[in-house]
Amino acid sequence: MKPHALRTLVVTGIALFMVTLDNLIVTNALPAIREDLGTGLEGLEWTVNAYTLTFAVLLLPAAAIADRHGRRRLFMIGLALFTVASAAAALAPGIGTLIAARAVQGLGGAILAPLTLTLLAHAVPPARRAAALAAWSVMSGLGVALGPIVGGAVTEYATWEWIFWINVPTGLLVLGLAPRFLTESRGPAQRLDPLGTVLITLGLLGVVLGLVRGNGHGWTSPQVLGAEIVGLILLAAFLVHEARTPHPMLPLTLFRSRGFTLMNLINLAMCFGMFGVTFLLIQFLQMIGHMSPLEAGVRTLPWTAMPLLVAPLTALLTVRLGTRPVIALALLFQAVGLAWLAIRLSPTFSYADLVPGFVLAGIGMGLFFPPVTRLVLGFAPPTQTGVASGVSNVSRQLGTLLGVAALGAVFSATGDMTNPHHYANGVTTVLWTAAAVLTAAALSTLAVPQLTPSTTSTPTSEPTPTPTPQSAPTT
Template identity: 70%
Template sequence: MRPPNAIRTFIVTGLALFMVTLDNLIVTNALPSIGEDLGAGLEGLEWTVNAYTLTFAVLLLPASALADRFGRRRVFTAGLALFTLASAAAALAPGTGALITARAVQGVGGAIVAPLTLTMLAAAVPTAKRGLALAGWSVMSGLGVALGPVVGGAVTEYASWQWIFWINVPVGIVLLALTPAFLAESRGGARRLDIPGTVLLSTGLVGVVLGLVRGNEHGWTSPAVLAGFLGGAALLAGFVVRELRTDAPMLPLALFRHRGFTIVNVVMLAMAFAIFGSAFLLIQYLQAVNHMSPLDAGVRTLPWTAMPLLAAPLTAPLAARFGARPILTAALACQAAGLAWTAAASGPGTAYAEYVPGFVLCGIGMGLFFAPVARLVLAFAPEKLSGVASGASNTFRQLGTVLGIAVLGAVFSANGDVTDPAAFTDGLHPALWTGAAVLAAAAALTLLLPRAEPHPAPAEPVRAAEPAAS
């Protein structure tokens, strides 16, 4: 007997979400091995991560519109196939350029798959049981985040870095086989695709990030770097003009007229900037300076990556008692304190126990952060735009990750390098202190949020939603 439709949908969407979420962090512990094997420097490693995150960020909203128009199951299947093929291409990559290209295509597939897992699951579950289904969806996302560094470390240590991508292939094939029978086709309201806006945003961001990544190596006033900054800024300005003038914008800029909505999204970008930019450097630091194996580094970051699973359930009762704004402020303050502790403790001779308080504080802060942000994003957006507002918030988080890796990588390169433990430490300290300062500023910014929180809009918050951590 086949399981009920809701169970069948959860099997496919839950496994797909776990695979995509796992892939966000599984690569982090393999970065030193990738750099050594392919001869990639810090710039190449930055693009190995950012190529995935950038395409993921830019295509979240267009992918949602595409699925509403052409059928969610059909587009989900295409995204899953693309993600699987790109995983194989990444595993077979003969050099850094090929790997970065494959990672960018993976990001396209992930941007299609991730939001549709929630959309299709919510549509398949009766309203009375939707809360339980969404809790299960969140658990799968959380497990992917918590296990990503551990699985990546274990695979890299006992097999090779290529296998962090190969493991996606059999999972993807099984899911592709199950999808026609386990998922029902559905559509949303037909929305026009903003292709010019998507092109302007993506190319503009690539130009800016290219300038940030290459600034230290080529000189901040070199023609190549200036061309990246100026060209990227011009394209981003063109994106803003386009979105203001078109009647079918990818990102309705009218949403940002509300002070609360603007602040929440700036805070989202700042959190991702500081936390994921710092994590990019810390994972390499633990292996290069503290001489941990890839598996050891993954296991020993669990106080950070697994803590959100324990802290997140506390957000609902705390928000009910104190409101979402104080919880958001406390979450950012915890993360700022955690990064500051880690920055102060880190050094070539640091014992692991000295890192743990900082990791725990960062993990608690992450666990307390996402639920109040989601609540406030929907609270400060018009009900008819709640789905787009949720997608915009997730896009800002992904863009924060891209900029964090680029900017904190530039701070690292300006003060140190990867040649020896002392030089690595010299670069890491200012990068972590920069991240802590950004988080502290974000915590202060939350004090400007309107005190009266509107009731969150109930309509279609799941259309463009996306996993909480990547």
């Protein structure tokens, strides 16, 4: 690999590792944040969802802005935002400030994550691109696997604020290297869709606000019902606007393909079920299982690290079984894993009883993402593979966002954090709900059309990369 390409790999790899590490590093700190800032489940949900919401809705606009104004320039802006927001989160005196800082972090992450792959692909010759992309994937996987451990260790031996402080020197280092190590590049100039961005942001905010506050304030209370109604109206307005504007943020013509639509719904359902569970389960291990933050991180490795081992096998399985059967099998592995956890979970659970469930869920995640990406791109027109990949990334983020909010509502309706039995009852119901969603997603693969060579897209432009780890939740 040429020196310039190697330097680009170093800078983008460090930035990607920082963003992916931050996805899971927060989860093990949530109990400490809850105690220190005196917040409840709603505040913790927004600590996660503020990041995911801005990440999801700004992915596509950020990519368009980078193509127009310069990828290296926007990469540095995103990195600066992420770094400053990390410092603000570390200094947060209350939960409101922390949530605001997390939202800005999500903005920085939405800019950074796709550009790490775009800049790398532009710097590396086609003959070496496969090796460079493999290294990119390894950095993402390492961030996922180490996130819970690093977060647990930092929270246990320092304070939760340091899970954000560690981003500051890393961000400053990369900001110093980027002007010398990265080459400026641009893509085809694209028209922006500011109205569409505002409509989907406010619409999702209203829906999530209603889901988060429903149990505490009453599902028919004016603030909850009003938030849901306004959110749905704004989302409907977003769809109408996207259908009429000549330069949509989300080209609805892509969804004329039944295969593309179904695969994105399956993608969303998978993240809804799996990643919505993680938010509560890791807290359960610490608060009811009396595990330290580090211990909880280490003991979730059978879940978070398993995809690194399994993902390389998906190509062989896809050749032998076909793409759709592998996706269905992956979803069933996840559903069975969560069902196992639901059966075994209790206030007096044994960790050894949970390990098979963690392993099954991790295997399912490792098998899921590579074939799903292939099908999503395969059902898109060759000229729109970059946008199609971006839509797939957004569907994952929306699945996580809605999963944390909706499954948090299920937990609040069936349990609470006041005593171990109530906590176990709530998490068990959440696990069964998520397993049902994943089973339904597995069955829906039967309706996905067969992908034939004539419908397989050959990318003609740089794809928008997966902005978050393909094997872990964005929490």
